[in-house]
Amino acid sequence: QVRLIESGGGLVQAGGSLRLSCAASGRTLTNHVVGWFRQAPEKEREFVISIIWSTGSTYSADSVKGRFTIARDNGKNTVDLVMNSLKPEDTAVYYCAAGNPIILSRSSGYNYWGQGTQVTVSS
DSSP states (O other), X not given: OOEEEEEOOEEEETTOOEEEEEEEESSOXXXXXXXXXXXXXXXOOEEEEEEETTTOOEEEOGGGTTTEEEEEETTTXXXXXXXXXXXXXXXXXXXXXXXXXXXXXXXXXXXXXXXXXXXXXXX
């Protein structure tokens, strides 16, 4: 069993930056894919970015390419999401997830989820 806890959300002005962190406990994430998803009010949950822990390969949604990056810390068993050039449309609850999805952007492939952290970008 893997427990995921997100941190680092908050309020930021458009154009600003935030760093979210996902800490895992219970098991190491060595054999997992870790992804970030987000859900805005009255919208479906959407894929943001993911990292294959074993290789470090990353995959991101077109909407965040060039602005968001993801990185893992083997020693701490954590994954960070660095968000730059934030836009009001990035406002959402951000969720960390872990699993072994066949399709990295599909939420159904992730077995473990955090509780989410709110990110609000003001215009």
